[in-house]
Amino acid sequence: MxxxxxxxxxxxxxxxxxxxxxxxxxxxxxxxxxxxxxxxxxxxxxxxxxxxxxxxxxxxxxxxxxxxxxxxxxxxxxxxxxxxxxxxxxxxxxxxxxxxxxxxxxxxxxxxxxxxxxxxxxxxxxxxxxxxxxxxxxxxxxxxxFGHMDVRLAERLLALAGDHKEIPTTHQNLASELGTAREVISRILSDFQKRGLIAQSRGRIALVDKVALRRIAEAG
Amino acid sequence: MxxxxxxxxxxxxxxxxxxxxxxxxxxxxxxxxxxxxxxxxxxxxxxxxxxxxxxxxxxxxxxxxxxxxxxxxxxxxxxxxxxxxxxxxxxxxxxxxxxxxxxxxxxxxxxxxxxxxxxxxxxxxxxxxxxxxxxxxxxxxxxxxFGHMDVRLAERLLALAGDHKEIPTTHQNLASELGTAREVISRILSDFQKRGLIAQSRGRIALVDKVALRRIAEAG
DNA sequence: CGCCCATCAGTGACATTGTCACCCAAAACG
DNA sequence: CGTTTTGGGTGACAATGTCACTGATGGGCG
Incomplete structure (x- = not known):
């Protein structure tokens, strides 16, 4: 073993x-x-x-x-x-x-x-x-x-997802990953959702447009 | 030697x-x-x-x-x-x-x-x-x-001063110490000055009330 | 099933911090 | 001296953090 x-x-x-x-x-x-x-x-x-x-x-x-x-x-x-x-x-x-x-x-x-x-x-x-x-x-x-929260969040979402499309996590969890408050995560996620990058439901986030997320994560 | x-x-x-x-x-x-x-x-x-x-x-x-x-x-x-x-x-x-x-x-x-x-x-x-x-x-x-800027700045001022009363430094320098922008330092310093904690002149900061500064630095 | 409750998420108001585009004043330097 | 460099002040706005809520969801249980 x-x-x-x-x-x-x-x-x-x-x-x-x-x-x-x-x-x-x-x-x-x-x-x-x-x-x-x-x-x-x-x-x-x-x-x-x-x-x-x-x-x-x-x-x-x-x-x-x-x-x-x-x-x-x-x-x-x-x-x-x-x-x-x-x-x-x-x-x-x-x-x-x-x-x-x-x-x-x-x-x-x-x-x-x-x-x-x-x-x-x-x-x-x-x-x-x-x-x-x-x-x-x-x-x-x-x-x-020096980092911006939307960039850091996009990075983290991609990292946590790995090969998968969905992440079983809460907003509070993501806040704890990045050292911020839940409300901040909620705001940014709802923005991502409006832009069609992700889909959300309770305790679950689906990465709809990984390419676009990666563009954000690469500092832009 | x-x-x-x-x-x-x-x-x-x-x-x-x-x-x-x-x-x-x-x-x-x-x-x-x-x-x-x-x-x-x-x-x-x-x-x-x-x-x-x-x-x-x-x-x-x-x-x-x-x-x-x-x-x-x-x-x-x-x-x-x-x-x-x-x-x-x-x-x-x-x-x-x-x-x-x-x-x-x-x-x-x-x-x-x-x-x-x-x-x-x-x-x-x-x-x-x-x-x-x-x-x-x-x-x-x-x-x-997690820290607050005024607390961090008070800490740093005390640390940089050591036993002395005056610090020969610029606002930009302090900003670089703490990883923030000059304007933020200027704002907080002018607040400290209004409260009688420090005195400023170009390139020089005098710690007038170290006791009060230490109170702020100790997280209050 | 239908109700209860814990957890999760959304919201608006406000404080702090970061960013931008300026201006002005003091020293430095010829 | 006047000019240049550097340090500092200001107002407007954006991003983030904080607070006090409300509403939504789903699991457990009678």
């Missing part, structure tokens, strides 16, 4: 068989159901997470209760924010929620230290993971500080 | 003498004048930076020409964004500007790899640096997405 670890983790920096074997020998496997909190301000893990299967949504919430999605951790990636929080013992208010049922590999800190020091490939993998998240956050800052 | 390296770099994780010696033996020292670009989209270094003296301002700019300050690198800290960019070969538009004359220690990548693998203390230092920046960026996201 864990045999294809190497393939899974090739996304950023492939881990050779030897490293894989070592990792598995010291790691623990955990399963969490969709909706579970993987980590959060009140739930700081003392171990490192490597996501084997599923998807984690990492978001940050304000005191006033608004929320914004920072990035998603996909299968084969590592969740470095937990590491960051362990090391820099500062307050933060990001949390990771399992979007699907997940399977993760948990590496106790001592084992992590050993692997990092002894395995070049593992080290590269970890640094790449950190770097990726830094870049992700730069993107979020850019979007929030 | 470089003897007190250890003390300098104790902020995050002290580097013992042995590590210091190794580092110095493989590193190069560079000097840059205030205002020089340390790194940027068109200027991706292939080495790691450790700031020995001075201060670097890391900011991101939008296509439209607006700008926001992400964080500052102080003496004794490392500038991991360059590392991140080297590893994750993605487009980004952050740049680092020397705010003062700076002295930096430049470590070629192979030497960096060797040190990371062989020196526990150095590894801790690097991970702590990454973590610190991730946390910094979380804070920026929080501010931009």
């Amino acid at each position: 864990i045999e294809d670890w190497t393939e899974r983790f090739q996304g950023t920096a492939a881990l050779p068989r030897a490293v894989r074997d070592r990792l598995i020998s010291v790691a623990r496997i955990i399963h969490l159901g969709a909706g579970a909190q993987v980590f959060g301000p009140t739930n700081v893990p003392d171990s490192l997470f490597f996501l084997y299967d599923g998807r984690i949504r990492v978001s940050q919430s304000s005191e006033a209760g608004r929320e914004i999605v920072l990035y998603r951790v996909d299968a084969g990636e590592s969740c470095v924010l937990t590491t960051a929080c362990m090391l820099a013992e500062e307050a933060y208010n990001a949390e990771g929620i399992a979007e699907t049922n997940i399977t993760a590999i948990v590496l106790p800190k001592p084992a992590f230290d050993r692997l990092v020091s002894e395995e070049e490939a593992f080290r590269k993998f970890v640094f790449a993971a950190y770097s990726r998240r830094l870049i992700d956050l730069l993107r979020v800052v850019d979007d929030v500080a | 470089i003897e007190d390296w250890t003390e300098r770099f104790q902020g995050t994780a002290a580097l013992p003498r042995a590590v210091r010696d190794r580092l110095i033996s493989v590193a190069r020292i560079i000097h840059l004048g205030a205002g020089a670009q340390v790194f940027g989209p068109t200027n991706v270094p292939d080495s790691l930076f450790f700031l020995y003296d001075g201060r670097i301002r890391v900011s991101q700019s939008s296509e439209a020409g607006r700008e926001i300050v992400l964080y500052r690198v102080d003496a004794g800290e490392s500038c991991v964004l360059t590392t991140a960019c080297m590893l994750a070969e993605e487009a980004y538009n952050a740049e680092g500007i020397a705010e003062t004359n700076i002295t930096a220690i430049v470590l070629p990548k192979p030497a960096f790899d060797r040190l990371v693998s062989e020196e526990e203390a150095f590894r801790k230092f690097v991970f702590a640096a990454y973590s610190r920046r991730l946390i910094d960026l979380l804070r920026v996201v929080d501010d931009v997405a």
Whole structure:
């Protein structure tokens, strides 16, 4: 069940068989159901997470209760924010929620230290993971500080839809993705609808004209 | 001149003498004048930076020409964004500007790899640096997405003033700090002035009532 | 089935922030 | 000096955020 670890983790920096074997020998496997909190301000893990299967949504919430999605951790990636929080013992208010049922590999800190020091490939993998998240956050800052809401919403709709045509989501959900208020999403969506780009019903959005949406998402 | 390296770099994780010696033996020292670009989209270094003296301002700019300050690198800290960019070969538009004359220690990548693998203390230092920046960026996201401009401006004025009473800066500069437009800063500053919190003259802001400013900065 | 209730979405009024097109004043510089 | 550059003020409007509502929908249950 864990045999294809190497393939899974090739996304950023492939881990050779030897490293894989070592990792598995010291790691623990955990399963969490969709909706579970993987980590959060009140739930700081003392171990490192490597996501084997599923998807984690990492978001940050304000005191006033608004929320914004920072990035998603996909299968084969590592969740470095937990590491960051362990090391820099500062307050933060990001949390990771399992979007699907997940399977993760948990590496106790001592084992992590050993692997990092002894395995070049593992080290590269970890640094790449950190770097990726830094870049992700730069993107979020850019979007929030300089982006326009209709553009960001169009982007997000296309991303959430993937190959499908319909998205099962609420306006409030989309607002939480983008860090804005529901009313703002409602306004823009009703505008999109008037222009024939989407169709809406309760808890469901259908992308009618993906081409036009993509034109909007590409900054225009 | 470089003897007190250890003390300098104790902020995050002290580097013992042995590590210091190794580092110095493989590193190069560079000097840059205030205002020089340390790194940027068109200027991706292939080495790691450790700031020995001075201060670097890391900011991101939008296509439209607006700008926001992400964080500052102080003496004794490392500038991991360059590392991140080297590893994750993605487009980004952050740049680092020397705010003062700076002295930096430049470590070629192979030497960096060797040190990371062989020196526990150095590894801790690097991970702590990454973590610190991730946390910094979380804070920026929080501010931009959920913060109010008057609060953010009051914070920044106090931070920029430090112990002093006056800040030599322009409205445009403050706008670039916070990622907004000059007009917005002008409006809020003239409001602060009406309320007797500050006094202004061309290129200069005096904090008249720091206590009241701090009340505003503390989210009220 | 038909009613109840929680959730989801729509609306109008208003505050804050961003954008644009200007103007004016102060310093910089010959 | 006068001219140029730079910093700052202003009014109108657009976009976004906030508030206090109302109406609509669908699931659960008697």
